[in-house]
Amino acid sequence: MLRITLLGIVVVMLVLLLPRLISGSRAALPGVGNNAPEFDLLSQEGNPVSLKDFRGRWVVLYFYPKDLTPGCTREAHNFQLDQSKYAERNAVILGVSVDSVDSHKKFCAKEGLNFKLLADQDGKVSRAYGSLTNLGFVKFAARNTFLIDPNRKIAKAYRSVDPARHSEEVLAALDQMQSPGG
Numbered sequence: 001m002l003r004i005t006l007l008g009i010v011v012v013m014l015v016l017l018l019p020r021l022i023s024g025s026r027a028a029l030p031g032v033g034n035n036a037p038e039f040d041l042l043s044q045e046g047n048p049v050s051l052k053d054f055r056g057r058w059v060v061l062y063f064y065p066k067d068l069t070p071g072c073t074r075e076a077h078n079f080q081l082d083q084s085k086y087a088e089r090n091a092v093i094l095g096v097s098v099d100s101v102d103s104h105k106k107f108c109a110k111e112g113l114n115f116k117l118l119a120d121q122d123g124k125v126s127r128a129y130g131s132l133t134n135l136g137f138v139k140f141a142a143r144n145t146f147l148i149d150p151n152r153k154i155a156k157a158y159r160s161v162d163p164a165r166h167s168e169e170v171l172a173a174l175d176q177m178q179s180p181g182g
Contacts, residue, residue, distance in 0.1 A: 029130040029144060029157045036061070036148045037128035041096070041118035044104035049094065049116055051152060058091035058155075059148040060170055063131040063141035064163075067099045067107035067117075071143070075163030080113050082167045089174045090150070096120050097141045098132075147173055 030037060036059075040050045051059065062079070064072045079086075079093045086093055095117040099107075104117040118125075123139050126132040131144040143163065147156040147170060156173050158166070 029159060030128075030146070030154050032154050032157060034154050036146065036152050036154050037125070039118075039120075039125040039128070041120055041125060042101050043116040043118055044101060044108045046101055049118055051148070054092055055152070056090075056150045058089060058150060058174060060086065060091055060093045060145065061096065061129070061148060062093070062143075062145040062161075062166075063096045063126055063129065064143055065133075065140040066097060067103045068110065071163045072097075073107075073111055075143075075161075075166055076107070076111060076113055076117075078163070078165075078167040079115065080111075082171060083115065085171055086174075089171070089178060091174060092116075094118055096125060096131075098123050098126060098139055145170065147177075149177070 036051060038051050040048055043049050060079070062075070064075060066072055076095060079095070083093070093115040095115065097104075097117070098120050100121060101119045104119055107113065108117060120126050120141065123132045123134075123141075126141045129144065129146060131142045133140050133142045142159075143161050145158040145161055145166065146154055147158075149155040155177055158169070161169070
């Protein structure tokens, strides 16, 4: 009887506390047409990077959970392979996670990445973009991407992307938006 009572208490506590532990994982993404939230973060080189640095260019701002993990590595490799295609479309790729500058530096060196990875260790930028997942004691960026137009407006938002085909998906969206009448 005591075990059943304790089990019931644990279930009730989980039902009440779990939504608080997962706060931020269901936050609203900035809306299409709205100004993209500004940011100032350090890249893997330790240099500050701001959204305003890319005025007049398209920005692919992608949030990912963790350096050197299989899905994040695959997504980064696909963006890396498509760098010249993004350059042709006047677009820059910026990856964001809550990992440190040092972690990003190791990730880039090991995987041969040459685009900027930004360290959002306090999670403020991830939160501003509705992309911070908070599991109580562990915080990480959700796999969301924002296509930001040259006027710093959100042109498209992607939630919970598939890392294997995401770069192709973003390139197709850029093509559509940049075509006459797009």
